[in-house]
Structures are given as C-alpha cells and as structure tokens.
Amino acid sequence: MQTSGPKSRTETVSTVFAITVVLALTAACIFFSDLTLTDLQKGTLNTLLIVCTLSIAYCFIVGELTQNYSQMDKLWSILPIVYVWIIAVRGGMKTRLVVYALIVTLWGIRLTLNFARKGAYSLKFWTGVEDYRWSIVRSSPVFERRILWTLFDLLFISTYQNLLVLAICLPALACMESQAPLGFFDAVAILTAVLFLMLETVSDEYQWKFHQTKKKLLAQGTDLADLPKPYDLGFNTFGPWKRMRHPNYLGEQGIWMCLYLFTIASKVVRYGFLHWTMTGPLLLILLFMGSSMLGERISSSKYPMYRDYVQQVHKYLPSRRYD
Secondary structure (H helix, E strand, C coil), X not given: CCCCCHHHHHHHHHHHHHHHHHHHHHHHHHHHCCCCCCHXXXXXXXXXXXXXXXXXXXXXXXXXXXXXXXXXXXXXXXXXXXXXXXXXXXXXXXXXXXXXXXXXXXXXXXXXXXXXXXXXXXXXCCCCCCCHHHHHHHCCHHHCCHHHHHHHXXXXXXXXHHHHHHHCCHHHHHCCCCCCCCCHHHHHHHHHHXXXXXXXXXXXXXXXXXXXXXXXXXXXXXXXXXXXXXXXXXXXXXXXXXXXXXXXXHXXXXXXXXXXXXXXXXXXXXXXXXXXXXXXXXXXXXXXXXXXXXXXXXXXXXXXXXXXXXXXXXXXXXXXXXX
C-alpha cells in the first residue's frame, strides 16, 4: 500500500501552481479586456441579472426555511439553459448562438437527469435529497454558531454559486452581435465540448452503476470488506475512474472552457485569447479544486484504500490503471 509523501507533495505544488495560473489569467482577462457593452448586451445582461437575483432570493429563503441546502444544486443545470436561450433569442438566433445554446441544453439535460435519479427532485421542488456534502460541511466547528452557517448559505451557496452559473454563460453574451462567419475555432469549440460532454456522461454512468451495485450487495447484509472485488474498496474504479480520479469534473470544466472558444471565433477577444467573460470558466475551475479536495477528504475518511488510489492515480490526467 503506497501512502508515502512525494506524490502528495507534488500534487500540492501542482494545485498551488494551478490556482496561481487561474488567478493570474482571471486578472489578465479583466485588465486587458474592453469592458464596454453595447446597448443590446446591457439590456440582455440586465435581464439575466434579474433572473439571477430571483434565483439567489429563492435559494436562500427556501434553503433556510426547509434546511435543505441543495436548492442551488437543483438549479445548477437548469439556469444556464435559460440564460443562453435568452441570449440567443435577443441576439437574433444567430447560428453561433443557437449552436452554443444547443450544447448547453444537452449538457443541462444530462446533468439534470443524473441528479434526478439520485432523488434530488420532487413534485415539491424545494424538497428532495440534499447533497450529502452540505451536512458534512455544516458539521464543521467553524459553523458551530448558526448565524455563521446562515451567512455562508447567503454569501456562498446562494449568491456566489448563482453568480458563477451566470458568469460561465457570459461568453455567449460576448458573441451576441458578432458578424464573423463560422470558422475553425467554432468547429474546435463544438468538437471538444461534445467530447467532454461524452466523457462526463460515461463517467457518471459508471459511477452510478458501481454505487447501485454496491448498495444492492450491502443490502443483502454483506460487510463492505467481504464484497467481491473491486466493490470491497467502497469507491469506483471502473471505466474512466480507473485512470483518473475525477473524470466527471474534468468533463464539466472542459465543456465550459471549450465554449469560451466561441468568443475567439467571434473575434471579440484581445491579445489572442483574452476576454473578461473567460473569468466565469476560470472561477469554475477554482470551485472544482475546492470540491475535489472536499470529496477526497471525505472518501479518505470512509475508505482505507482511497489514499492508495490517490497515490497511484492522477486527479485529471489519464495515468496507469489502478489495480
């Protein structure tokens, strides 16, 4: 069993480096971009902000009343569809905008169905299964005082996440009035986004089937350690998960970074690739860094062999098979 430190130190350095690069790019996108919006873009952005504000209010109020803090989780895959179609319609249904909206719609349908089969949605939309990670975060000593958790709910769960979901859709806003014909970067954006969507779909399917099978075996009264391999590990190593620890996260981040390529195709960027709307996809990468660290901390506490898995398998880069 490999539990030595070099791999962990390497990943820590890599994470710090990645965070530094993301923050530097975010600052550069804002500093070097032309932040001027046309009247059409301003009007559209105002509409999007109204929808976003209503969603923030809904998530916070309903989350506090029901103490189910997955309200934003349920809207995460729905709001982008709303945002990009508003942009597409107000932009005159240009081909590039429609293609962008169709890709986001496929992404949203897939993610919504995946979340729904976990019991997240109900006819009473405010009910349903809460993401298990919120209860773990809530139990942290940091939130021993109820007011601190309420502030966290307001500022991060409800407000920041809503603004982030809006931000990842804003590259479409940048393309609204472009008259540039479809070209190479459009093709690259479409192809790579579809490939990342396929990776995410396949990864989640393997994850779902693994845990459903494990659940059935445990329901028969068998202890985890006595389950057949590899179910005795407790965590999934089938499919893409055998070669990387977070293939679904890679797919999610990849889709939105690829969709940003439409701004390059629209010829609205400066200095080759920089535009302020890139900040949304970049901040999404930071969010998934935090989410992956939380998830791995939880898995390491539940499954003895998970630390060995971390030592052998890279977070995102395909590596040797975990056996």
